Amino acid sequence: MNAMAPPLLGQSLLLLAALTLFLSFALLGQTRLTAAIHQFAWQGAMVAAVTALVAAGEGARHLYLSALLTLGLKSLLIPWMLHRLARRLEMEREVERLHHPAVLLLAGTVLVVFAYWVALPIERIGGHASRNILAISLAVVLIGLWMMVGRRQVVAQVLGFMSLENGLFLAAVAAARGMPLVVELGVAFDVLVAAILFGIFFFHISESIESLDVDRLNRLSEEETE
Amino acid sequence: MSALWLMLAAPAVGALVLAAVPSLPLAGWLNTAFSAAALAAALWVGETVSRHGELASTYLRVDAFNVYLLVLTTFVGLTTAIFSRPYMREVCHQGRLTRRRMRLYHAMYQAFLFTMLLALSTDSLGILWVAVEGATLSTVLLVSLYRTPESIEAAWKYFILCGVGIALALFGTVLIYAAAQGVTGEGDAGLSWHRLYQNAARLDPGVMRIAFVFLLVGYGTKVGLVPMHFWLPDAHSEGPTPVSAVLSGLLLNVALYAVVRLKMIVDGALAGGPTAQLAGHLMMGFGLISFLVAVFSLRRQKDIKRLFSYSSIEHMGLMTFALGMGGPLATFAALLHMLVHSLAKSAIFVGVGHASHIAGTQRIERIRGLIRTQPRWVGGCCWGWRPSPAFRPSASSPASS
Numbered sequence: 001m002n003a004m005a006p007p008l009l010g011q012s013l014l015l016l017a018a019l020t021l022f023l024s025f026a027l028l029g030q031t032r033l034t035a036a037i038h039q040f041a042w043q044g045a046m047v048a049a050v051t052a053l054v055a056a057g058e059g060a061r062h063l064y065l066s067a068l069l070t071l072g073l074k075s076l077l078i079p080w081m082l083h084r085l086a087r088r089l090e091m092e093r094e095v096e097r098l099h100h101p102a103v104l105l106l107a108g109t110v111l112v113v114f115a116y117w118v119a120l121p122i123e124r125i126g127g128h129a130s131r132n133i134l135a136i137s138l139a140v141v142l143i144g145l146w147m148m149v150g151r152r153q154v155v156a157q158v159l160g161f162m163s164l165e166n167g168l169f170l171a172a173v174a175a176a177r178g179m180p181l182v183v184e185l186g187v188a189f190d191v192l193v194a195a196i197l198f199g200i201f202f203f204h205i206s207e208s209i210e211s212l213d214v215d216r217l218n219r220l221s222e223e224e225t226e
Numbered sequence: 227m228s229a230l231w232l233m234l235a236a237p238a239v240g241a242l243v244l245a246a247v248p249s250l251p252l253a254g255w256l257n258t259a260f261s262a263a264a265l266a267a268a269l270w271v272g273e274t275v276s277r278h279g280e281l282a283s284t285y286l287r288v289d290a291f292n293v294y295l296l297v298l299t300t301f302v303g304l305t306t307a308i309f310s311r312p313y314m315r316e317v318c319h320q321g322r323l324t325r326r327r328m329r330l331y332h333a334m335y336q337a338f339l340f341t342m343l344l345a346l347s348t349d350s351l352g353i354l355w356v357a358v359e360g361a362t363l364s365t366v367l368l369v370s371l372y373r374t375p376e377s378i379e380a381a382w383k384y385f386i387l388c389g390v391g392i393a394l395a396l397f398g399t400v401l402i403y404a405a406a407q408g409v410t411g412e413g414d415a416g417l418s419w420h421r422l423y424q425n426a427a428r429l430d431p432g433v434m435r436i437a438f439v440f441l442l443v444g445y446g447t448k449v450g451l452v453p454m455h456f457w458l459p460d461a462h463s464e465g466p467t468p469v470s471a472v473l474s475g476l477l478l479n480v481a482l483y484a485v486v487r488l489k490m491i492v493d494g495a496l497a498g499g500p501t502a503q504l505a506g507h508l509m510m511g512f513g514l515i516s517f518l519v520a521v522f523s524l525r526r527q528k529d530i531k532r533l534f535s536y537s538s539i540e541h542m543g544l545m546t547f548a549l550g551m552g553g554p555l556a557t558f559a560a561l562l563h564m565l566v567h568s569l570a571k572s573a574i575f576v577g578v579g580h581a582s583h584i585a586g587t588q589r590i591e592r593i594r595g596l597i598r599t600q601p602r603w604v605g606g607c608c609w610g611w612r613p614s615p616a617f618r619p620s621a622s623s624p625a626s627s
Contacts (some may be wrong), residue, residue, distance in 0.1 A: 141394075179400070201370075201381070
């Protein structure tokens with residue numbers, strides 16, 4: 001992380017961060033639901049691995065707990081819940097048709113460049129690796145955001161939201177060696193509640209519009225037609 | 227200190243108790259009672275703060291700024307709870323809601339009050355974030371309480387947009403924490419507003435600039451500032467009336483409160499540099515755009531609750547503008563405006579809910595003849611509508627004069 005850290009540690013951190021970003025892209029272009037959930041689980045595991053590595057490198061004890069929390073929540077519990085929902089809604093084999101997959105992915109690369117540009121002035125905190133990881137985490141956040149805008153299917157949007165939060169966890173670890181424990185627990189609790197609420201919403205939405213395509217959610221608009 | 231704990235405990239316990247109470251009439255009374263207890267405790271906090279100047283512990287801190295918001299929040303919480311008891315009973319009798327959903331409603335109402343009070347009284351920027359996110363999560367299911375396709379769509383929009391916004395705010399919070407590492411030290415001190423404010427001049431201006439942009443966009447989404455306001459009219463118009471009242475009257479204030487606290491730190495960090503007024507200018511810009519867009523949208527609304535949601539955006543825009551200007555007079559005007567807006571807007575939503583309940587529709591042109599059947603209601607609403615600038619520009623609205 002800082003200049004003192006052994007190069008191997010810095011390198012492996014960068015590698016894991018890069019893999020996280022790669023998985024973001026994979027998620028962005030993935031149209032098969034089951035595969036997307038798996039990729040999301042792997043992304044959570046990468047973030048947990050980064051956290052554990054930083055914990056080992058810096059000797060920060062509380063980060064082990066945070067790594068465990070991320071692993072349990074992001075790569076086991078939430079993917080499991082999503083799998084179960086997909087099975088109950090009978091959409092495991094569903095394939096979403098993307099309108100412009102190339103544009104979707106190219107915009108993703110533009111976002112990465114933008115993230116590096118934003119992170120350029122941040123020099124004082126940490127060294128070279130830290131700034132790189134901060135830029136990558138911002139890119140993961142932005143790609144998650146873009147996924148929520150660009151994809152039309154509710155589950156894909158939720159995966160975008162959750163991978164966006166992976167980016168936030170990565171940023172917290174990279175830039176500040178994790179948040180204080182109280183905050184960390186609070187954030188984890190919020191993520192868990194959000195995941196449960198998403199599950200409830202899948203059922204409500206599929207009941208009310210008989211599909212999980214957000215394009216059908218168009219009843220509310222400025223000019224109400226009656 | 228015990229007053230503060232009592233104030234936070236009242237709605238927290240209330241949420242747990244109400245989640246377990248099956249009887250509808252009892253739940254309505256308990257809801258009112260817990261809200262009244264919170265108000266009493268908040269008044270006690272106010273009295274203590276006025277004597278000692280401030281109340282502080284590791285995670286909580288109440289000073290002259292947030293004590294007034296605490297009292298205001300608990301007061302509107304109580305008045306809305308009083309209104310909600312007969313109103314929700316009526317709705318339930320019509321068969322639009324089941325008993326289970328009524329339990330959810332009461333428990334979430336108290337949970338929502340708890341998260342707002344926590345957000346207002348905490349000293350840690352991290353807990354502030356957790357509480358504001360908690361406020362979103364507790365109200366999402368309230369917006370979709372009726373389970374109509376429209377309300378589910380509104381709740382989904384609310385959830386997704388506010389979720390994204392608040393995620394960006396967390397990124398900003400992380401950046402502030404990172405900037406504070408070398409200044410206030412690690413751990414809870416790095417997120418303590420009080421410590422950050424004292425040491426603001428030593429924080430890295432480059433990081434703080436970027437952080438503030440994220441924080442403003444993030445919390446600004448919850449304030450309802452314009453490019454991020456799309457959730458607001460839907461969520462406020464589709465939810466049950468008491469929920470609209472507390473969302474419009476209280477939640478927006480809490481988000482704006484967060485922005486103001488952060489502006490104070492960022493101003494300290496940027497002072498003396500080339501971009502010393504950045505935070506203020508950004509807020510003024512967002513505020514003005516919100517005000518203008520909302521005024522033009524107001525004229526096109528046909529749904530009475532949507533109309534008043536846009537009026538909320540407009541008021542929040544004015545307050546953001548005034549707070550961005552800074553200075554004692556503008557800040558005082560903004561805070562006075564916040565007070566009047568909270569009281570008037572929650573009263574308006576209650577009144578409008580009553581009217582649309584009688585008329586059986588929310589469309590403005592079909593709600594008529596009320597002055598004959600409900601003269602007292604009309605008198606009350608005229609009083610409440612007075613501070614809306616769109617109806618009578620710049621009169622009696624403190625921030626615009």
